[in-house]
Amino acid sequence: MYQRILLPTDGSEASATAAEAAVTLADQFDAELHVIHVLEHDQTSTDTDGINTSAGNGEEAVQVAVELAVSSSVEATRRIIEKEKSIHQEILTYTAEHSIDCIVMGIRGRSELSLSQAVLGSVAELTLRESPVPVMTVHEETVIDPDIGSVLVPTDGSECAHTAVDHAEELARSVDAKLYIIYVVEIGQVLNGDRVRRLREALEEIGEKALDLALEKVQSSTYLPTETSLLTGPPYLEIVKYAEEHDVDCIVMGTHGRKGIRRFLLGSVTERVVRRADVPVISVK
Template sequence: MYDRILLPVDGSDEAKRAAKRGIELARTFDAAVDIVHVVERRSRRLARTDDETAQLRERGERILAEIEALASAVDRPVTTTLTEGTPAVRIAERAADRDASLIVIGKQGLTGLGKRLLGGVTEGVLQRSDVPVLVVPAGDPSAEDAFDYARVLVPTDGSESAAAAAPHGATVARRYGATVHVLSVVDLQAAGGAFNAGGLEKSFVERLEAQGMTAVDELADEIEGRDADLELETDVVRTTSFDGVAAGIREYVAEHDVDIVVMGSHGRSNLRRQLLGSVTATVLRTVDIPILVVTRSESAAAVEETSE
């Protein structure tokens, strides 16, 4: 499934950690590695002399060389690209040009602002990418080489976007011998309204949970159909948090020591004009483990990996 992995790097520690995780995935999946560094157009405009312009490019070459050495150390075929422009645009273009099957990027790099959803570049890549994007948080620097995916969580709301995540969750779990957790979260706050003082009828909540279990069973069947040997755990949980479904996912991640979340970019209730579904956006902002975001175009691609 992942035969070419694109690693955008900007010289930040977070980008380097993400690149290391991407290289580990490339080793595991026997994939080629493409590394790209974009000299921002703004920085290029600020360069007042030819020497300053040369320094920007030299810095980019050093950044690329460092990550290239890491990939070469595990015998991965490597291509490096130094380009100029708007980073998110150039990264998405490079992924398309190289037919990348996965982008691995840090949650927030040098140009990201803490008050934003994510680093500005990461947010832009998520908006533009037609291939899955693995967003890697900063994490613990002392544990940055301990890449293990023993527990994979695939949340579902029954949407096509959630279904698109199934083959990716199954693939990661198969390669790492992981357990796949399939989860549906019943958002009681949304069901009852923020000012519902009387509570919800028990029968109504039970219907919501039954719908959630149907979605869970359908996705579990899809995953099991791809690999009957995978260990599966299914659950439906309730949440009353104002963070809604994302809070239920966050609590489940903590309680079950989940290593990676694989999820669609949008859910049933999200508008096409939105950058990301509100659930996915909140999970990316608040859950500090790797999140693999699968675009809705993946559902039409029907990606298969039956022989591996």
């Protein structure tokens, strides 16, 4: 399923977790691992001997990841990239030029973003929004399982969710994992009453149809162990909670890749799950 995996690294704690995840994924799929560091010219500095310390830090981060790969018998290549475009664009350019199947990146965890960070976004966020290939994100507290034995995919019945279900199914079949498909009904902050009851019933009916469609799609070829669930509550919280309660190893989610300040400020279910889940999250466009 994955033949060439890309790991962009900057030596941060989140990148160290990403290196572990990338090596584990490459080992499980017998894939090539590409490790890169994008060197920012405006952040370069030299020590008293005139040595470029920023480049040195990048080399060290790449070397640590490559050594981790070698220790797991994973074939790895390395490259330091001189920044000519934005960092995430350099990552996507490398992805296209080397036929990368999946990008693995570290991202900031549970801490809330400031307004400026929300507007600017992080390199990982920009990458997962625009990447044409799946992006696996992890943060400092992410738990990396040596083998993917269970996969969770939320659906809302949309075209984007169908793509995520397809990818989750392929992943589950590739590693002989169990597949969990969930639909979360969100009715917002409302009081109890007859209208609310009718609204809930209508939304639950939509959810059941979406789950039936996803299950039919998954089981259209050969049998795959699959469990479906209809939940109620804030979607991102229910997804994270379900993943914890069912001890899933990986979450697959769709992202629409929309741009604009409104989306940066409001965030999305996928982005919130990415920051809060204790397991790797694979975002597909």
